[in-house]
Amino acid sequence: xxxxxxxxxxxxxxxxxxxxxxWVCVVLAAVSYFLLHRLAAPIQASDIQxxxxxxxxxxxxxxxxxxxxxxxxxxxxxxCLAAAALSAWRRKQRQTLVTDVAxxxxxxxxxxxxxxxxxxxxxxxxxxxxxxxxxxxGGGPDGGVDLVLAKxxxxxxxxxxxxxAYKVGVTTxxxxxxxxxxxxxxxxxxxxxxxxxxxxxxxxxxxxIELIDGPRLFAMIQKARQAQGQSASAQREAPSNAGISKLQxxxxxxxxxxxxxxxxxxxxxxxxxxxALRTARHGANAGNAFWGCSTYPKCRGTVAAG
Numbered sequence: 436x437x438x439x440x441x442x443x444x445x446x447x448x449x450x451x452x453x454x455x456x457x458w459v460c461v462v463l464a465a466v467s468y469f470l471l472h473r474l475a476a477p478i479q480a481s482d483i484q485x486x487x488x489x490x491x492x493x494x495x496x497x498x499x500x501x502x503x504x505x506x507x508x509x510x511x512x513x514x515c516l517a518a519a520a521l522s523a524w525r526r527k528q529r530q531t532l533v534t535d536v537a538x539x540x541x542x543x544x545x546x547x548x549x550x551x552x553x554x555x556x557x558x559x560x561x562x563x564x565x566x567x568x569x570x571x572x573g574g575g576p577d578g579g580v581d582l583v584l585a586k587x588x589x590x591x592x593x594x595x596x597x598x599x600a601y602k603v604g605v606t607t608x609x610x611x612x613x614x615x616x617x618x619x620x621x622x623x624x625x626x627x628x629x630x631x632x633x634x635x636x637x638x639x640x641x642x643x644i645e646l647i648d649g650p651r652l653f654a655m656i657q658k659a660r661q662a663q664g665q666s667a668s669a670q671r672e673a674p675s676n677a678g679i680s681k682l683q684x685x686x687x688x689x690x691x692x693x694x695x696x697x698x699x700x701x702x703x704x705x706x707x708x709x710x711a712l713r714t715a716r717h718g719a720n721a722g723n724a725f726w727g728c729s730t731y732p733k734c735r736g737t738v739a740a741g
Contacts, residue, residue: 445514452518453525454570460519464512471511474504528552529559537660542653545628546599553597557626558582560652561593563659579610589621596627603627603646605634612644626652703728705736712740 452460532552536544548556558568566584582593594611596603608625615623622643625631631646639646647655700709710726726738 449514449518449521452515453521455518455522457519457523457526460515460522464515464519467515468508468512471504471508474500475508477501525555529555529562532556533559533563533656533660536653536656539653542628542649545649545653548597548628550595550597553628554581554595556656557593557595557652560656560659563656563662566591579607580614584624590619592618592620592623594623594625596625596629598627598629602630602632603635604632605638608635608638608644608646612638612642615644628652701726701738703730703734703736704738706730706734708734710736710738 452463455463532548532555536556545553545556554570558570561582561584562568566586569583569585571580571583579594580592581595584591584593592611592615594607596607603625608631611623611625614620622645624645624647625635626647628649630648636646638644700711702708703710706728708728708730711729712724713727715723715725724740726740728734728736
């Protein structure tokens with residue numbers, strides 16, 4: 436896949452930082468400013484100890500550090516903040532790409548993308564499947580690896596090919612397999628918006644490499660997006676269902692005072708009226724408590740207490 440050329444080391448650093456989550460870049464901006472601001476403090480004569488050449492050397496070293504820190508305390512944090520903005524924009528771009536593809540009718544939606552958009556889309560597709568994704572690009576000495584996936588302790592390499600004019604051949608697949616063996620990867624994926632040659636399909640038989648063509652990538656994105664939507668819907672419904680269940684339980688449960696009353700004041704077995712707790716004053720049960728009908732002496736119903 437074609438790669439745009441870097442124009443400066445500053446651009447390389449910006450692109451490298453933008454691979455981090457945006458909030459990490461913000462934290463780096465704050466930490467770098469704090470550290471460099473301390474180094475940029477004015478040099479005091481008491482800070483330099485020694486005599487002769489040693490003192491001159493120490494002063495020159497301090498002056499160089501002071502000069503670099505004075506400029507760096509603004510340049511480095513600004514670079515980190517710019518990387519944070521770029522990281523956030525790329526995240527939004529990935530989500531938009533996935534949404535557009537998931538809503539498309541067929542895999543033709545992949546054909547109009549640039550190589551960079553395609554790489555972002557593939558990374559987000561695997562991210563939706565639970566992988567941790569690192570975007571490294573394939574222009575360096577990494578054998579054309581564009582993405583590194585991680586799940587648990589396992590590592591997988593991904594090579595992206597935004598090729599719609601011709602099929603991906605066995606040479607590309609062999610190249611990735613060699614890098615996997617050299618770097619100790621668990622498996623690998625070659626993803627293209629187009630198709631693979633018969634030789635490429637034959638080569639992966641029995642090997643831990645998976646070929647993902649355009650239609651299969653399209654189906655994978657739609658499935659992952661659908662699963663994500665169902666998960667989000669379930670999370671939104673869970674609090675609501677819990678609230679409904681709580682209300683139902685509250686409505687079906689009797690009031691505490693009513694329940695206590697029902698337990699403490701049984702109904703008369705003769706007339707159904709409420710009963711009152713009384714104490715026997717005569718006979719063999721003198722001094723013992725019992726329930727007597729509240730309509731006594733009209734009704735002489737009794738129930739043993741306890």
